[in-house]
Amino acid sequence: MEKYHQASATLLLQCFPTVLFCFLAAGIAKADAATKLFVFGDSYADTGNWGRSASSWKEPYGITFPGKPAGRFSDGRIFTDYMASFLGIESPIPYTTAMATAQDSRSRHLQYGMNFAYGGTGVFDTFIPAPNMSVQINLFEKTIEEQKVYTKQDLLNSSFALLSIAGNDYLTYANKKGNPQELPGLTQRIIAQLSENLNLIHGLGVSKVAITTLPPIGCLPVVAAANSYRDCNETWNSAAKYHNQQLHQAVESLNNRTSRSNVFGILDTFSALMAEFKKSNGSGSGDNPLKPCCIGVSSDHSCGDVDEKGGNGGAKKYVVCNNPSLSMFWDMLHPAQNGWQAVYQTLKPSLHEMMI
Template identity: 55%
Template structure:
């Protein structure tokens, strides 16, 4: 296959996205990561409560099984040992937040629709689907509005009751794919980003209001991660620097999220109902630390992913026409923050979760 330029390869990657979530495309300025040693916080373990239910809406950062048939090996090699619909070598954000709140990762919507077992509803439900966004994206999968409609339908069908919702929390993690889709459709022009961000925040606010109106008392919404630090971008800088232009776009998104949603909803409700999980700060802080808990694991602060394609024409998990693997997996995923070009590894998500615990503590109270 003919060699392509990096720019063309990135566009093709986004246009052909079938099993991975694309967050960034543009190459901008540089942001140097300064590295230093720091002991990470230990994960807190809590007994599971049979009352609290978690309802998850979002993309591949939160999906735990709705894309099960689209996520190939070697995804899942750390946990549960085989592909299970998670865009990582193991656990993702949902898997860390759920037990901290006193429950377990809820069943995925598609898996429950197939089984129909009421015993699987004990911990809530996960509607998140890899590749989706607040609006329609490059994949033909349910956006957030559709995911909320699935939830509303289950309430109308009495699958979940008002009592179930009284002790529930919603987790919402979205927007990266909305920006990626815009970049592809607009030839990577950032001029329209401010207008897009306002539209995303506006639609997100309507969806969050509906979730609250349906009876969920608390919602945790993730901010945008530093898009410019994803390996898809940092590869250009030998995995040592980030794209400042994309990180600036993330900061603007997060500023509007804080002003237009968090402050507005909480002021109107006269009590905290929307909580922000600051992925931007959590990613940046985790990337600049070395993890040394249990005395034997060190977190690479470079932005290099663990699983990569053997050339620009292949991605993690790809095979050629003969079925031969066309990707390479690092010797030990525990030494990587990123699993592939877009997604953190299980180790990376653990590091991010450790940075988010102060925010989660407020939600749990």
């Protein structure tokens, strides 16, 4: 597992994004006390499903919030936390935590929903043992059909789902040196499966289902590092744009086939992040939005790495910037809390629209 977090190429499989909902804004009706949030996807949404061997449970992750490592792939809050705040609830409990909690003490945590997202997961199998999207949805179904944790009546008119997914599928394909000419075919397979997954979640009783677009993966530090973080890789970004175009069409088709309008929604994290990059580049502050705050001291090391002799107590093989609150990215793959907050501000109108 640690090898996975240390190697940049394989680290790419942890994340993508993609990304969760945010602070309760003025003018939105107060969420019903029974509102629940169910989260599916990758490390952009994972709040602690991985075990303690993952980098997200090691210093310096979590230094901004909650002040120590807590399973988030960031220095602080991620999109999941902002989405929960938008709904007026606490962040939903990670699935693995819920299953390890004594049954008689689960109820308080389960009232806000559950987070099934795992870093490294994809629509299809990308990183074993991270459960793919279909497996995550099966786990959710079991909480309803077998474990009776939730009932469909609990979910109707008072539940939301967020999916942050698919980047790892493309990166797995790239790491296997797949033929670029076959990439459109891969996109079609991914979108077809995503359509099925979205429909399954709604069919289980969730009233509103949102999915993030792929982020501008050509702007991720692990990619931008090749040119000293000066600009984004347009080849990668073009692949993300094509995926997002197909995703918009698929979601529109799903909404056209439902009896209620606006059941399925898209959160355009691609455009939100690109807007922030352009804003930062034009601010004249000197801060490079593509350069991460936490970085390995050499190409062989990643954020959170220490020497071989002593866990968190060993010599640090990474450096952290002086002020994470000014960084868009935390490590080579994941946005910092500041980045997620900026994304939320841009996506707020989309969140309002979903509430209609």
